[in-house]
Amino acid sequence: MKFFLAWLRSGKRGLLRGQQFLILLPTAMILGLLAVKAAPGLAIDLLTFAAVLTLAFRFRVWAATLAAAGLLAVGGYGIKWALTWSGQQGRWYGFAQLGEHTFAYAGLQGALLIALGLWLTPRVIGQQLGLPGKELEQLTERVETLTQTRTDAVDTAAAELRRIERDLHDGAQARLVALGMSLRAAEKLFKTSPEAALALVTEAKESSSLALTELRDLVRGIYPPVLADRGLADAIKSLALDTPLHTVVDIDLPGEVDMPVGSAVYFTVAEILANAAKHSGARTVRIHVGHATGLLRVQVTDDGAGGADPEHGTGLKGVERRLATFDGILAVSSPPGGPTIIVIEVPCALSSPKTSSC
Amino acid sequence: MRVVIAEDLFLLREGLVRLLQAHDFEIVAAVGTAPELLTALIDTKPDVGIVDVRLPPTNTDDGLRAAIAARKQRPGLPVLVLSQYVEQLYARELLADQKGGVGYLLKDRVFNDEAFAAAIRTVAAGGTVLDPEVVQKLLLKHKTTPVARLTPRELQVLALMAEGRSNAAIGQRLVITEKAVSKHAAGIFAKLDLPLSDDDNRRVLAVLAYLES
Numbered sequence: 001m002k003f004f005l006a007w008l009r010s011g012k013r014g015l016l017r018g019q020q021f022l023i024l025l026p027t028a029m030i031l032g033l034l035a036v037k038a039a040p041g042l043a044i045d046l047l048t049f050a051a052v053l054t055l056a057f058r059f060r061v062w063a064a065t066l067a068a069a070g071l072l073a074v075g076g077y078g079i080k081w082a083l084t085w086s087g088q089q090g091r092w093y094g095f096a097q098l099g100e101h102t103f104a105y106a107g108l109q110g111a112l113l114i115a116l117g118l119w120l121t122p123r124v125i126g127q128q129l130g131l132p133g134k135e136l137e138q139l140t141e142r143v144e145t146l147t148q149t150r151t152d153a154v155d156t157a158a159a160e161l162r163r164i165e166r167d168l169h170d171g172a173q174a175r176l177v178a179l180g181m182s183l184r185a186a187e188k189l190f191k192t193s194p195e196a197a198l199a200l201v202t203e204a205k206e207s208s209s210l211a212l213t214e215l216r217d218l219v220r221g222i223y224p225p226v227l228a229d230r231g232l233a234d235a236i237k238s239l240a241l242d243t244p245l246h247t248v249v250d251i252d253l254p255g256e257v258d259m260p261v262g263s264a265v266y267f268t269v270a271e272i273l274a275n276a277a278k279h280s281g282a283r284t285v286r287i288h289v290g291h292a293t294g295l296l297r298v299q300v301t302d303d304g305a306g307g308a309d310p311e312h313g314t315g316l317k318g319v320e321r322r323l324a325t326f327d328g329i330l331a332v333s334s335p336p337g338g339p340t341i342i343v344i345e346v347p348c349a350l351s352s353p354k355t356s357s358c
Numbered sequence: 359m360r361v362v363i364a365e366d367l368f369l370l371r372e373g374l375v376r377l378l379q380a381h382d383f384e385i386v387a388a389v390g391t392a393p394e395l396l397t398a399l400i401d402t403k404p405d406v407g408i409v410d411v412r413l414p415p416t417n418t419d420d421g422l423r424a425a426i427a428a429r430k431q432r433p434g435l436p437v438l439v440l441s442q443y444v445e446q447l448y449a450r451e452l453l454a455d456q457k458g459g460v461g462y463l464l465k466d467r468v469f470n471d472e473a474f475a476a477a478i479r480t481v482a483a484g485g486t487v488l489d490p491e492v493v494q495k496l497l498l499k500h501k502t503t504p505v506a507r508l509t510p511r512e513l514q515v516l517a518l519m520a521e522g523r524s525n526a527a528i529g530q531r532l533v534i535t536e537k538a539v540s541k542h543a544a545g546i547f548a549k550l551d552l553p554l555s556d557d558d559n560r561r562v563l564a565v566l567a568y569l570e571s
Contacts, residue, residue, distance in 0.1 A: 205469055208466075208469070209466050209469060212442075212464075212465075212466045213466075216442060216443050219442075219443070220443065225442075225443045225445065226445055226447060226448075228418060229411075229412075229418040229419040230418070230419065234447060237447055238445055238446065238447040241445075241446040241447055241450075241495075242446060242495055243499075244498040244499055246499075
């Protein structure tokens, strides 16, 4: 008994799948039928329902199982009563009259139960979650969106790693090899031809400078230093300083944005500013950053020629995908003749602002 | 000349100490964290502090913030900030108090030890030395402020001034006489409405106007 109770309690809290439900009830029915052959009577019915209830409790599909069992009981005994009343006699188990065609009746009953299960299960599951059908549909859509954005995020991350690996391999690593070779050659020439050795050492020094420059550019592309040091607000200010355009920056962020979101927003703004500088012919760019009702909002407006097409080119598409990972959106309004207005919105919470340690 | 060095990576710190000793600097403290740096800058009263931007405890811009904090307590305390990257934002913060005695250079500039030693001396003397990379970024910017009134030649002179070069060095670089450089400098000061004061201070203010543009 103790083990039985423990087994009952260990039942899954989750929901039963349609198939499990379909197996559960017919199994109970067949067990019931077999038992009836050996010991007919109401006791057998009770035994069957007890089994069904036990399984229902174990798997926590209260409503579905009870509804099916209840329908079976009421319907079966109803039909039995109706047939008896109309003069037909015999022994019954549920819907099935025991006699020559017991198995045919049982088969029919099984088919009915399967249909009932298929019809009832999704509705019951929806109801247990407190969701009407429409919300269930929305949930399904959401799962599809999440699957898509997750795939995009994973692909982007993998492509990024490949790029970093390639840059390191062709850049800094190659330079360090060249540097090592130059130094080794200089070492050999040191006594016999100091001047040639000196030239090689100078070359090695230049090589190390270039390696550093390449590493610096690479690091900027991975995680920009100001973003790492100061967070999103200062990082956007820094972007504004670095663009050749005249900028007006207005940032109102009462807290700090999480690193992954901040990074996505940073690179989006960087892309927008780069586009504005390259294509728009704008002189002034206005950047507004704010946060309200759980939504981080960035608006970048330039006074350029307009006509920017977000479908054209991969830059904006790329950052848009990156934002989508955080349910962020990017909207572009760029009529011919300008102005171009680009708005980014990302749902995110702000943490308390960084405090200075000095 | 008495120098405080703050760098968290042991190898780089020792390298800097050796390099500076070879150029006759006296190292009064070589520390590895921002709080130690702040204490050293205030207590040992060095002629100049050489500071890495990224330092413990948070390993972000602690070094920079310690340097700025120290300059609040001792206005004009010369600091030369070194970093693996240069940011205009940080350059502005360093220069914001308009006191001069500020340097901001990429770490790889120490490869050229003579130029580096000269930069330290310029900063210690109250001058301003900005990394050519910062200056280059500034040149890309569309100018909308008084700086826009400068002629291309004056802009060139101002850019070299921002890198901390003397009039003689600027003349050499642009292949003009030192006198011509002072004339350009006077033109720059006039166009930027800088009040008459000692030349060093006006150079700092000119660079600042340049940054603000």
